[in-house]
Amino acid sequence: MNRLQKWVYGNWPVPVVSGVLIIVSFAVQRFAGGAANLTLSPQWWLDAGTLSTHATTVFTLANAFMVAAAVVAGYGIVIKAVRAIIARVIGIDLLVSIAAIGAIIIGNFWEAAAVTFLFAIGHALEAATLNKTRSALAELVAVAPDSAVVMRDGEQLEIPAGQVRMGEIVLVKNGAKVPVDGQVVSGTGAIDEASITGESIPVEKSKNDHVFAGTVSQGGFLQVLAAGIGADTTLARIIHRVEEAQDAKARTQDFMDRFSRWYTPSVIVLALVAGLIAGDVVLALTLLVIGCPGALVISIPVAIVAGIGRAARNGILIKGGEFLETSAKISAVAVDKTGTLTEGKPRLTDVVVLDPTRGRAEVLQWAAAAEAGSEHPLARPILETAREEGVAPEGIPGTVTPVPGKGIVSDVAGQRVLIGNPPLLDQYSIPNDGRAAQAAEALASAGKTPMIVAVDDKVIGVIAVADQIRRDAPEMVARLHQAGVEKVVMLTGDTRLVAEAVGKATVIDEIHASLLPEDKLDVVAQLQRQGHTVAMVGDGVNDAPALATANIGVAMGAAGSAVAVETADIALMGDNLLKLPEAIGLAKQTVSVMRQNIAIALITVVLLLAGVFAGGVTMSVGMLVHEASVLVVIINAMRLLRNTRGSTAMPKSKWTIRKEEKQVIA
Incomplete structure (x- = not known):
């Protein structure tokens, strides 16, 4: 479809044709009336009996064009009004239809044409600017790849992206879009993942790394094993989620919809009563036009669409208007330690030998053998270190019994091996002279997670695992406070000493350690009872x-995780902690715009109604001001689309300053 066809089938032909007819009407009135040496007024019916045949013809022709303009602009409005009535909905279109038809009946053709013309112009501008507020979604759709280069029968074939098969090898060359979600099997390259995570800095990719459809190669050559195609890609899920979220209503929008259902009929009743009391039909029709709640109705959805679209563009998925509105009220943030405040990639840091008959390698070997069948995330760094040092276990232990909150008990070659904290030793009555607890406490105070190792009822050593604190964790806490969050709380199943070490480094407000999953729930519920x-x-x-x-x-690092994208109220597509305060700040900004829009709409209606009763505000003037208020509301919401991505510099908060002071003192 070319530009001309798009224009013809768009929203602008109706107001353009109507406007041309209005201009022709005034031209006939000006030139033909001037030739007849007449001064024509819109209230021609009052003087028709005194006019000559020529003048009457001029009047009739001029007003025929004016009526035609009203019909062209008002036809669609009346159709929508009738359909709404059939659906038992009384909306804005009905108010405008009654006002326009009434104006034609009483012979006020100019007012009928002006009202419908201005309403049609407003509708076209509204549609155009609303499309602009959905620009973020359009950008996401635009980055979807059109083609892919795959290897089939030893040859490179370029095919539509939708025809790639699962398990095929896809070639990604410099400058090309990645057509599928998949895993790199060969090659190296830099990938711009801004369309997924909102981060503009390219990410280096090599063998075994994951890539996402819609991202762009900035250099190198990759062979990718297709693992997600078509609607199963992360990009497709994001687009689907943003579409749903932009259509989902906030609580305030639901209230405004209910208000409009009562408000519009009330305007009709008010106009009828005022017209009967004053004996003025024009007054009643003017009140119908003035009372149109157009700006009020659109004030909330346009802000939601813009806010959610802006967030999606920056790698933040917000599930809908309700969650956007709730996010603006967040006063407490609870964060898990591992994988959130820390990188989630622990490594073995210490092996303390407590049995003089055994060496470091033997303590590590027993620990690795016991953890070989464990699903605990800290098992991985122990096993990796054991492999690096040549003491990796062969096979898996006979049984592995997890003891929640304490550790595990394993059967290794007929011997019982315990790995955990002091309460685990007490539960199994393992003799302990206190050295293990002292060593564990010393390691924990250094921010490490200690695990005591016991074999056949005898403690042989203590191993420690540490997780690197994220570089942006302290700044995240500071920015959360800047965004209006009163309390940032850490919830962790780790020991108190480890939690305090991380809390000190990140300047966290409150620490809850040694928690089971149900304990974390209790802490969240307690915060809610406190009014947060x-x-x-x-x-x-x-x-x-x-x-x-x-x-x-809130789910972090949701890129590639279908479950996180679909179930989280807010999904941060990348691992950038600073996206969390950005999301809360954007939510607050969006709600502020919503309130501003409601105020603009209500103040406009009140002032216009006052102007009608005071005199001086006509139907055409009222519709002009009404449509102007609609555009002001939309333009105000469009401010949310201003992209601040990449702006990470912020003034130092008192929390940042306090942290730096502590570091200097230390």
Whole structure:
């Protein structure tokens, strides 16, 4: 479809044709009336009996064009009004239709044409600017790849992206869009993942790394094994989620919809009563036009669409208007330690030998053998270190019994191996002279997670694992406070000493350690009882109960995770912690715009109604001001689309300053 066809089938032909007819009417009135040496007024019917045949013809022709203009602009409005009545909905279109038809009946053709023409112009401008507010979604759709280069029968074939098969090898060359979600099997390259994570800095990719459809190669050559195609790609899920979110209503919007259902009939009744009391039909029709709640109706959805679109463009998925509105009220944020405040990639840091008959390698070997069958995330760094040092276990232990909150008990070659904390030793009556507890406490105070190793009822050593604190964790806490969050709370199943070490480094407000999953839920519920609106940031597995209880559940690093994208109230597509305060700040900004729009709409209606009763505001003037208020509301919401991505510099907060002072003192 070319530009001309798009224009013809768009929203502008109706107001353009109507406007031309109005101009022709005034031209006939000006030139033909001037030739007859007449001064024509819109109220021609009052003087028709005194006019000559020529003048009457001029009047009739001029007003025929004016009526035609009203019909062209008002036809669609009347059709919508009738359909709405059939659906038992009384809307704005009905008010404008009654006013225009009434104006024609009483012979006020100019007012009928002006009202419908201005309403049609307003509708066209509204549609154009609303499309602009959905620009973020359009950008997401635009980055969807059209073609892909695949290897088939040893040859490179360029095919439509939708025809790639699962398990095929896709070639990604410099400058090309990645057509599928998949895993790099060969090659290296830099990928711009801004369309998914909102981060503009390219990410280096090599073997075993994951890539996403819609991202763009900035250099290198990659061979990718297709694991997600078509609607199963992360980009497709994001587009689907943004579409749903932009159509989802906020609580305020639901209220405004209910208000409009009562408000519009009330305007009709007010206009009828005022017209009967004053004996003035024009007054009644003017009140119908003035009372149109157009700006009021559109004030909320346009802000929601713009806010959610802006967030999506920056790698933040907000599930809908309700969650956007709730996010603006967040006063407490609960964060899981591992994988949120820390990188989630622990490594073995210490092996302390407590049995003089055994060496470091033997303590590590027993620990690795016991953890070989464990699903605990800290098992991985122990096993990796054991492999690096040549003491990796062969096979898996006979049985592995997890003891929640304490550790595990394993059967290794007929011997019982315990790995955990002092309470685990007490539960199994393992003799302990206190050295293990002292060593564990010393390691924990350094921010490490200690695990005591016991073999056949005898403590042989203590191993420690540490997780690197994210570089942006302290700044995240500071920015959350800047965004209006009163309290940032850490929830962790780790020991108190480890939690305090991380809390000190990140300047966290409150620490809750040694928690089971149900304990995290209790802490969130307690914060809510204190009057806080709580956001919970976690991995969605052991934090699931707390995430479900919190007012807002936040998933981090959701790129590639279908579950996180579909279930989280807010999904941060990348691992950038600073996206969390950005999301809360944007939510607050959006709600502020919503309130401003409501105020603009209500003040406009009140002032126009006052102007009608005071005199001086006609139907055409009222419609002009009404449509202007609609555009002001939309333009105000469009401010949310201003992109601030990449702006990470912020003034230092008192929390940042306090942290720096502590570091200097230390």
